Amino acid sequence: MTHSLPLQYDVSLRNHNTFGVEARAHAYLPVTSAGALETVQRDAGLAALPRLILGGGSNILLTRDFPGLVLHMENRGIEIVGEDEDATYVRAAAGENWHQFVLWTLAHGLGGLENLSLIPGSVGAAPIQNIGAYGIELKDRFHALTLFDFATGERTTLNKAECMFGYRDSVFKHRLRDRAAVLDVTFALPKKWQAAIRYADVSNELAARKIVEPTAGQISDAVIAIRTRKLPDPAVIGNAGSFFKNPLVTAKQRDALLTKYPQLVSYAQPDGSVKLAAGWLIDQCGWKGRTAGAAGVYENQALVLVNRGGASGADIAQLANAIQEDVAQRFDVMLEPEPIFL
Template sequence: MTNLLTFSADYSLQNLNTFGIAARASQFLRVEQLAQLQAIFADAQLKAMPRLILGGGSNLVLSDQVNALVLHMALKGRQILGEDEDYVYVQAAAGENWHEFVLWTLEQGLGGLENLSLIPGTVGAAPIQNIGAYGIEIQDVFASLSAFDFVTGEIVEIDKATCNFAYRDSIFKQDYKDRMVILSVRFALPKRWQARLGYADVAQYLSQHQIELPAAKDVSNAIIAIRQAKLPDPAKIGNAGSFFKNPIVPAAQRDNLLAAHPMLVSYPQDKGDYKLAAGWLIDQCGWKGRQSGRAGVYEKQALVLVNHGGATGAEVRALAQAVQADVYAKFAVKLEIEPVFF
């Protein structure tokens, strides 16, 4: 085994997942260069092992023992690639911290990512989940990405159409799951930037700070302040951010729910469906602030499950299932879990 592949056995992952679950990996490798992935591919025994590709660990609920080869993506680098008439193209390696990358683009005078400020995780994980917040998703600014293919051993370029982006979904959670390892991501940031201020709390923040014509940095500051007020800091209380997807239902189902629950929070979608606020549904079932074992529902935002200290992956799963069952019993709406259980 070469120096490229210096594995650590029985490695603690507690500080590498934002839920703070005290999991241990049977084999662990910090990936800092492409050659390490190529060396694993060239070794039949290593290639055949179950793999967990780990970024910032922010969309993940781990079991106590992870019996897999955990590859912690730590590739670094960010740059401006060039521009055309409409866009400036920037690139970041998979291991770059997402929020730090957003701030870097703002420092370069480039808008487009500001509404995605303070989302935990890494750049490489962002397209997998098609992360989104405050009126924008990764697909809105995505150009292309490079990935290592564990089936062929080749580096492939993947365009936006191939990614099959959907609400909190992409081909990397479907056909390419466990196959493609994202190496770097490229974004197209608009030269004719316009602020996206469709959310009331963002407009309210700007008004309170007497900002009439916000720059991209102003919008970022607003998003950061709002998220910090609503969501727990993973450094202080373990969590994976929003734990459930906002369910999308047909208009007829939404209308029936609205008739029975006049305060129902819903948002119209492009195809005539409605997105329901999962946090509101959970809150109506009395879960906000409740604890089950060492896991619980965050007191300020029912969409977030938290680790009150020492929670296991099994406890988090049990809590999530209890929440799902209560929401379905009350509203006949199925909540889908966002994080991956491994």
């Protein structure tokens, strides 16, 4: 079948992943509209290729070249699409930069996403990962999304329940992985906004700024300051933000660990489970600031693995595996990576 898609072949993905690791795509297509995806789906040759749907590349570890078609979501657009007595509804295209979208909502007087400021990546990738920070997860502000389903060739809308959100998890990591591309996401931003500042980092930062009753914009500024101190800029040092999920354990496991490690950092969850601070566990094993060749652990935050220049995805995966083994041996807790390994 003939098509007029701006397809490229044998393309470097180094500038399309925040780790900055070198890997090549057999075929690469920048996607600016759903029409491009429909054309791919109708072309028997393209439809048969392995498929990787790429956003900002901030939640992926490329350990090899990709033998198929990389679809890079680059569609744009943000608009207020409605309101009711509870919320204002804002729709953003998948290719929009997540942080710039958060700033847009704040500039339009809409609170609710401020705790998620400065998280790297795109709007379309945010529900896949159910991104979260400082007490707020994407699902808390999610209304619906539109996707293109390669199995049916149709655009479909999913509500919150259909997305099956979990901790850094969704249906897109399971049944719909590489089968569906998110086209846009609609958020319900609360009209009765309340500051979410229960996390010590945020409340301490606000206290240092002598802010007692913060606005959404002031919380965003505080979160940006905290993240800037803790996390390296991917444009300077390759990284994917927090590399490991904070592990969930039972209260009984937490209590047993507390007897041996009184300084253990943990957070009780509404369902009775307990979330442990993965960064603290890694730090206790002596990994913070260590290097393994060109891969390493960031000196200011043990949760962040970095490419110090020239590391391959396999180097970073090997480092992650060594950290997992150390934490498992010492604490009997298995850390799970946040990024998708490819």
